[in-house]
Amino acid sequence: MDYLPIISNRLTDISFAGIRKVFQRANEIEAQGKKVIHFEIGRPDFDTPSHIKEAAKVALDKGYVHYAPNNGLPALREALAMRLRIDKELNYDLEKEIMVTAGGQEALYLTFLSLLNDGDQVIIPDPSFGPFALAIQLAGGIPVKIPLEPDENFSYDLTAAKRALTRRTKAILVNSPHNPTGGCLTKEQLKEVADFAVENDLILISDEAYDKMIYEGNFVSPASFPGMQERTVICGTLSKTYAMTGWRIGYIAASETIIGAAIRLQQNVMLSLCTFAQYGAIAALTGSQECVESMVREFARRRLLVLGRLKQIPGLELNGIPQGAFYAFPRVTLPNITSAQVANYLLNHEGVAVVDGLAFGQGGNGHFRLSYAVSYDDCRIGLERIDEAMKVLRKL
């Protein structure tokens, strides 16, 4: 007799994220008493600013512990609309065009589930944040990975994107500042992607998780180009901006049609987001933004240290200068050793955790991602250890 598999086929291609495996191994090493430098983690090391926590505590004390509306508290949508207007010069209707999600990740997931039929294709960057491809697959779609051009701020190779188009191509995703490379597209480069979307009648999904973390130039949302707002889905989050990764508050801003579909899904998936966390999020968006500015200033300081030091280490090369997020993505230039072997050596011999570039797709092969969302001192110690490791590895 044939037994039905316990686990659904949908999960066949889904393994534990590469980052998690590194994190687990790093914890094992730490448990043996060695200090590990956590360059693998993509989350700010800061605490959530106190006025945000205070607002959530007050909400709890007031008894705001029940379900919230499926699309989020009206005051939170109003605060999101206000920030989109001030920060991105975008006007969204808070009743119909904005919804609150469980972080940027659920925003992506709801977006793909709302847009895709089985076999629909979505162009995504290679390398990229792992959940892009997985969320597309889980929604029945096919991720089509297009290489990025390191010398062009890790912008798309649009000629390759053009060749990859089929009649099932439904959308193209842009993520600037970019995880894992730290690349930031210029306004002109974003406009080229937007024009590509228009010419080929594609929806443009803009992952704006790192919109505040830009060290040279200013953030531009592709939705702000004339005629693009209707065609663009913004997936955003408070996670990185306000050091709120554990609060799980993100959002989608898009046309009424898309938001309408995503809310119907949300009714059946999360029902609603944590109510008192939403009160904290209102305080984050409407309060002074000095807390964000000071975190970004500290990231900028670490970035200079990391870039300057990486450039001095033979066997590593920075193609393109990371201008945003909190990542560097050096390439390993030693002839007989892979980036995965370097990453393993760094962790096991030097206690430096980084993520091999392959975890972000074939396009990441030969690189590793280093997140400088750790203290300045840890950045310094970690880079010294990488330098020592590379001295050994160069002799192999």
Ligand SMILES: Cc1ncc(COP(=O)(O)O)c(C=O)c1O
């Ligand atoms: C590019 C990108 N998008 C979305 C997310 C998800 O963020 P959140 O923690 O808000 O779900 C991340 C998190 O690392 C990310 O790097």
